[in-house]
Amino acid sequence: MYRKEIVLRRHPDNPIISPLDFPDVDAVFNCGQTMFEGKTLLLLSVCPRDGMPRLHVATSEDGVKFDIEPEPFITQDDTPMPWRDMDTWPIDPRVTRIDDVYYIVRPIQGPACILQKTTDWKTHEFIECIALPCNRVASLFPEKINGLYYRVDRPFNIRTGSMWISSSPDLINWGRHRPLAKAPFSSCWAVDKIGPTPPLRTPAGWLMIFHGVLTYAGGGRYSLGAMLMDIDDPSRIIGHSKGWILTPDAPYEFMGNCQNCVFSCGAIADVEKDLIRVYYGAADTCIGLATGKLSELIELCLRDDKA
Numbered sequence: 001m002y003r004k005e006i007v008l009r010r011h012p013d014n015p016i017i018s019p020l021d022f023p024d025v026d027a028v029f030n031c032g033q034t035m036f037e038g039k040t041l042l043l044l045s046v047c048p049r050d051g052m053p054r055l056h057v058a059t060s061e062d063g064v065k066f067d068i069e070p071e072p073f074i075t076q077d078d079t080p081m082p083w084r085d086m087d088t089w090p091i092d093p094r095v096t097r098i099d100d101v102y103y104i105v106r107p108i109q110g111p112a113c114i115l116q117k118t119t120d121w122k123t124h125e126f127i128e129c130i131a132l133p134c135n136r137v138a139s140l141f142p143e144k145i146n147g148l149y150y151r152v153d154r155p156f157n158i159r160t161g162s163m164w165i166s167s168s169p170d171l172i173n174w175g176r177h178r179p180l181a182k183a184p185f186s187s188c189w190a191v192d193k194i195g196p197t198p199p200l201r202t203p204a205g206w207l208m209i210f211h212g213v214l215t216y217a218g219g220g221r222y223s224l225g226a227m228l229m230d231i232d233d234p235s236r237i238i239g240h241s242k243g244w245i246l247t248p249d250a251p252y253e254f255m256g257n258c259q260n261c262v263f264s265c266g267a268i269a270d271v272e273k274d275l276i277r278v279y280y281g282a283a284d285t286c287i288g289l290a291t292g293k294l295s296e297l298i299e300l301c302l303r304d305d306k307a
Contacts, residue, residue: 001249007297008224008246008278008290015252015286016064016279017044024049027257028056029281032095033266034102036121040268042066042279043073043104044287045091052076053091055106057121063277064289073124074104074116080126083108094265096140096198098149103171105151107136113153115171128172137195139266140171141206141234150234152180152196152208161193163210165235178235181210181227189214189223189244200269200276204298205231205238209267209278212244222261223247224280228301242304245297246278246290256283269294 019025025048032043040063044056054072079087086109093106104116104124110133118124131138131153138153148167151174155164162182168174184191190212199206206229214221223244230236248260264280276294279287 003247003249006241006243006245007292007300008276009292010250011064011289011291013064014250014288015282016289017042017058017066017068018286021066021068022046022048027285029257029284029287030092030263030265031058031279031281031287032093032104033268033277033279034095034097035268036102040066040277041095041121042287043093043095044068045093045281046072047091053089055090055093073121074106078124078126079108079114083114083129086110086112087114092136092265094137094139094198096142098140098142103140105130105138105140110134111136113138130172130174139196139198139208141199142201145232145234152199152234154193154195156193161195161213163194163196180229180235181237181240183212186212186225186240187242189221189247190225191215192220194225197264197266199229199234200267201231202228202269202271202294202298204302205229206234207267207269207276207294207298207301209264211263219260221248222258222263224262224264224278226297226301228298239298239301240304241297241300245292245300246280248283250282250288252286252288253282256285258284262288 027047039059042058055074058066058068060066076087113131115127134156141150163180165180166177192213199208224246225241228239268277282288
């Protein structure tokens, strides 16, 4: 590798999940991530060589070696009409646990966002379409704030790719839309567009991993940064990484279906262990794991914002 690792460090077993873990798959990449019954659970975006993309559940005792359910958890056939015909790209899921329910936000063609939920990761329920095109990355906060649900999303058109925040009384009807962070953001690595993941509660505020895109003459580079929001008023940013915390630098991040790309749909934090884990898609082909100290990432956000 050519660049110094900043807070996040790649696991030596990377990529930890690849197309070789399936019988006949072209790619397994951007995954939702959470803890379930003491295990790490990933909701994998899987693209078969000769069929429709689908989502599979994978679980792990140690967070590195995963058991992958052979049957898909979500497919296009599970989506009710009138959305089913548009659900041709069930990938990039964001997973948020609120109380004992796991909510899944994912894009359908357009793209728009649909909301699903599960309590057991064996069955799931469709709730509603919660964002009009073009919006594919809505990310829910894991608890109500001042009696309301909150989310960060990224409405997108040809001129902007910035993040907004909104609130809802019921997870279905969203309003009070406010701009949160505008691209270009956080120095030159996140110029063209930025996008959120589900925020994590920490003692210092809501911590959110986000992606940023910079376009070169040879194509785009997707990197990851971090942001802190006020715990009582998440529309207020109190710190963010000035530069990226993970950028493509390994062969499996350069070579694949979307070259020069690291992309995460979430992160898992353990305050007691002072640990953050980020499972990320590498070149839209396989999955890597990067870990670091939660306190160091928070300190970086607060320090860089004052630099």
